[in-house]
Each structure stands twice: as C-alpha cells, then as structure tokens.
Amino acid sequence: MTAATGARLSPGIIGRLRLAAQGLLGPGFQSVPDAVRRMTAMQAQDLPSVLWAVGQRVPGSRGDDVRAALDRGEIVRSWPMRGTLHVLAPEDLKWMLAITSGRLIRGLAARHRELEISAADLDAAADTALQLVSGGAAASRTELFQALERAGQSTAGQRGIHLLGALCQRGLLVQGPLAGNQQLIVAFDDWITGSRTLDRSEGIAEWLLRYFRSHGPATERDFAWWSGLPLTETRAALAQVKDQLVELRHEGTSYWLSPETASLLDDGVPGRRTVLALPGFDEFLLGYADRSLVLPAEHADRIVPGGNGVFKKTIVAGGGVIGTWAGPAGRRGGGVVAEPFDAVNGLRPAAQKSFELQAAKYRRYLGAGTGS
Known part of the structure; x- marks a missing residue:
C-alpha cells in the first residue's frame, strides 16, 4: 500500500505522525496495559522514566496506576531485546525471547568469559534462583545475590547482574512486583501464566507490523536496530506484512506506518502547536x-x-x-x-x-x- 510522497512530508510532519502513532496526540490509550500492548515495547532501564512514559499516553492516569499494573503483572519489565530493559505485555515476552535470546547470549559470550560465567555456572545459578523464588515466592535483588553467594556463585562487580540478566533472557526469571523503586525477582512461569507461542518467521512479522503501527513512520533499519534483529530477517518480514502498511517516501527513503496514522495526512497532521x-x-x-x-x-x-x-x-x-x-x-x-x-x-x-x-x-x- 502506498500513499503520496515527498512534498507532503517534512521532518516536523514525520515527528507529529510518530506522536500520533505513539498515543501522544489525540485521545491517547485507554489504560496502562492497553498503552504498553499498543506500543509493543517501551525502553525501561530507568524506572521513573518509563512510568511517566506510560502515564503520558494514558489520559488521567497517575504514577500509582502504572505501578499497580506492574504489581498485578498486567505489564512486565525484562530484557526482551538489545540487552536493555523494556516494559511489554506479559503474553509477548516468551515468544520475543525465543527470537532474541540466542543472539543476545552469543553477543555476551566474551563478557561472560571475562566474568568467568560458564554454562555450568548459569545452570547452577538457575537451580539456586528457582529454589529461592519458585512456588509464588519473590526475592529482592539483594536476597537473590546473597543466595547465589551462599551457593558459591560470586556476584561481585557486574557478575551478579549478568547472571540475573541471563536467567531472565532464558525465560526462567522475570522482574515482578515493586518494593519501593526496586522490583522483586519471581519465577517466570509463576508470574506469567499465559504466553503466546509464535514461530520465528511469524513472530518477527508480527513484531515488525506492531512496531510500524506503534512507531511509524519508521524505516526497516529503524526496526532492525530497535529489535536487534538482522536486516535480512527484517526485510523478509516486511515482505509478509507490507500490504497492511502504508509506504511514504521522504528524501529517497521509505517510511512505513499504519493506514490509520497515514490518514491524518488527508486533513493536515495535528499537533503543530502541541x-x-x-x-x-x-x-x-x-x-x-x-x-x-x-x-x-x-x-x-x-x-x-x-x-x-x-x-x-x-x-x-x-x-x-x-x-x-x-x-x-x-x-x-x-x-x-x-x-x-x-x-x-x-x-x-x-x-x-x-x-x-x-x-x-x-x-x-x-x-x-x-x-x-
């Protein structure tokens, strides 16, 4: 699907179309879980920042509303891509990890060697962690690290956070309810009881479609960087779903977005004074x-x-x-x-x-x- 090109676009118009797609112009999203699900994933290494990012997109919401959604498991915060914390819908985390975790773990191999983290260490750390939190229990990061230390796994320097991140990327642990401004660690399968299953090709195609619907106008290179997926797989996925998107051309580059966002071009994109x-x-x-x-x-x-x-x-x-x-x-x-x-x-x-x-x-x- 293709729309008018070139002369109708400018950086300001592209920016305002992105604001509209992200729920920052117009009515916004209906609830905290709806906002996170519609955004696909939201960068979240700084907890106060992502709480406000969600709050901005849900009219009338308070910080307590976003925190409560985390506490109830309606949204989750983990490392689904790029080795960076994001919030996302709980049912999406397992299939996203199935696509990304192998590449993430391979990319960390050299760092794990520096930290003397072997496959056997990860297995031992997994056993210790699951003994601590299985059955619906939760532990602070400090409590988890203390348990690992007692089991002979050093958490000094960055070794502890790398063990935690690897166990989350393997789908064994996830961050759960809040305790102040820290999240407690819980067992993945105890906290997330309903996960979708998508094969790799189907999953990447859905991921890309949802990204362009929530972030467009954007390019295939934007998605490849954002998701951490190879450009070859990105292009194959785009071929599967581009009939559900609109293509706009600006300065020789193709930008993809949803038909709903593209329709704003018909009457003038709002937000010039926002x-x-x-x-x-x-x-x-x-x-x-x-x-x-x-x-x-x-x-x-x-x-x-x-x-x-x-x-x-x-x-x-x-x-x-x-x-x-x-x-x-x-x-x-x-x-x-x-x-x-x-x-x-x-x-x-x-x-x-x-x-x-x-x-x-x-x-x-x-x-x-x-x-x-």
Missing part, C-alpha cells in the same frame, strides 16, 4: 536508529551530555525536540523547569503556557497537586 514534556529514554526519541528527523544533530549532546548514555527529559513542540526540562522524580511536587535550546529567547508565550499545563499534568501524575 508541547509535550517527555521523560528521558522515551520511545519518541529512542525508538529509532536515526533520531535526526526530530532532534537536530547540533543539539544531540544536550540530550545525552558527553555521550554518557543517560538521556535527559525532553520538551517536544510541533513534532521536534526543542529543549530539556527538569522536575521532581518523587511525590513532593516542586518546580518543573523548562530548559529550551534557545536559551536567549526561551519559549514563546503560547509554548510557555502549554509547557506549564504539561508541568501541572506531571505533578498530578505524581500525586503532588498542581501547585508550583
């Missing part, structure tokens, strides 16, 4: 291999200072990133401060007013009221 306060690590920025359409290259270092891998909170206006913001991570309220790239002129009055509304939304989400 201002959003997004968390660090949000999918709007991190969900793509090429971020230059929405983040000017000259400002990239403002988002990830020194390339340290820590993404700051972003202000998005008209489909592009125009600055960063700072605000409280807890429940105490306090100031939410805009830090636009144009520090001399700052935000225009209308944009400043819109940002203040976003700040009030964030404070309500935290349960801190609307006062500054």
Whole structure:
C-alpha cells in the first residue's frame, strides 16, 4: 500500500505522525496495559522514566496506576531485546525471547568469559534462583545475590547482574512486583501464566507490523536496530506484512506506518502547536536508529551530555525536540523547569503556557497537586 510522497512530508510532519502513532496526540490509550500492548515495547532501564512514559499516553492516569499494573503483572519489565530493559505485555515476552535470546547470549559470550560465567555456572545459578523464588515466592535483588553467594556463585562487580540478566533472557526469571523503586525477582512461569507461542518467521512479522503501527513512520533499519534483529530477517518480514502498511517516501527513503496514522495526512497532521514534556529514554526519541528527523544533530549532546548514555527529559513542540526540562522524580511536587535550546529567547508565550499545563499534568501524575 502506498500513499503520496515527498512534498507532503517534512521532518516536523514525520515527528507529529510518530506522536500520533505513539498515543501522544489525540485521545491517547485507554489504560496502562492497553498503552504498553499498543506500543509493543517501551525502553525501561530507568524506572521513573518509563512510568511517566506510560502515564503520558494514558489520559488521567497517575504514577500509582502504572505501578499497580506492574504489581498485578498486567505489564512486565525484562530484557526482551538489545540487552536493555523494556516494559511489554506479559503474553509477548516468551515468544520475543525465543527470537532474541540466542543472539543476545552469543553477543555476551566474551563478557561472560571475562566474568568467568560458564554454562555450568548459569545452570547452577538457575537451580539456586528457582529454589529461592519458585512456588509464588519473590526475592529482592539483594536476597537473590546473597543466595547465589551462599551457593558459591560470586556476584561481585557486574557478575551478579549478568547472571540475573541471563536467567531472565532464558525465560526462567522475570522482574515482578515493586518494593519501593526496586522490583522483586519471581519465577517466570509463576508470574506469567499465559504466553503466546509464535514461530520465528511469524513472530518477527508480527513484531515488525506492531512496531510500524506503534512507531511509524519508521524505516526497516529503524526496526532492525530497535529489535536487534538482522536486516535480512527484517526485510523478509516486511515482505509478509507490507500490504497492511502504508509506504511514504521522504528524501529517497521509505517510511512505513499504519493506514490509520497515514490518514491524518488527508486533513493536515495535528499537533503543530502541541508541547509535550517527555521523560528521558522515551520511545519518541529512542525508538529509532536515526533520531535526526526530530532532534537536530547540533543539539544531540544536550540530550545525552558527553555521550554518557543517560538521556535527559525532553520538551517536544510541533513534532521536534526543542529543549530539556527538569522536575521532581518523587511525590513532593516542586518546580518543573523548562530548559529550551534557545536559551536567549526561551519559549514563546503560547509554548510557555502549554509547557506549564504539561508541568501541572506531571505533578498530578505524581500525586503532588498542581501547585508550583
């Protein structure tokens, strides 16, 4: 399926179409589980950031709503791809791991040798961990590491987190309910009792289709990077599902998206004046291999200072990133401060007013009221 090309697109329009696909324009998603399922997977190495990322997409939701969904197992947080934590629907985790875990484990082989983690060590660690948490029990990371130490498995340095990650990638453990700002470790099959089964080809095709529906307009290279899957398999999957997508061409590159998102082009894509306060690590920025359409290259270092891998909170206006913001991570309220790239002129009055509304939304989400 193909739509009009070239002249109808610009970086701003592509950015706003992505916002619409991600539930950040229009009515948003109906519930926390619906948002996570519709987004396919959301980057989640920073827990407060992903809680707000979900909250932004569910009108009227509070932080407690997202935390409760984790506590009830309606959404899960694990390492399904790229060796990076994501939240996703529980029924999707096992089949995604079946596709990605072999490649992930092979990619970590050299690091495991450095940490002296052998296949026998992983088997022994699995036995110890499952003895600790099977039967519906849960353990903190500290308790798990203590059990591993008692069983003769060192957790010093990064060895403990690599053992935990490998056991989660093998589908034996998963992170479960919250205890403060940490998640307890539980047995996968105790926590996730309903898993879908898809073969590799079918699974990659569904994964790619859902990615383009939730993140499009995006390219096949965006999906290959995001999922960590080979480009050859990505192209084979695209051939299976492209009749369910719309192709747009911009500067010689094909972008794929859902027909529903593409239909916004007919009457003018909304959001030209929309201002959003997004968390660090949000999918709007991190969900793509090429971020230059929405983040000017000259400002990239403002988002990830020194390339340290820590993404700051972003202000998005008209489909592009125009600055960063700072605000409280807890429940105490306090100031939410805009830090636009144009520090001399700052935000225009209308944009400043819109940002203040976003700040009030964030404070309500935290349960801190609307006062500054």
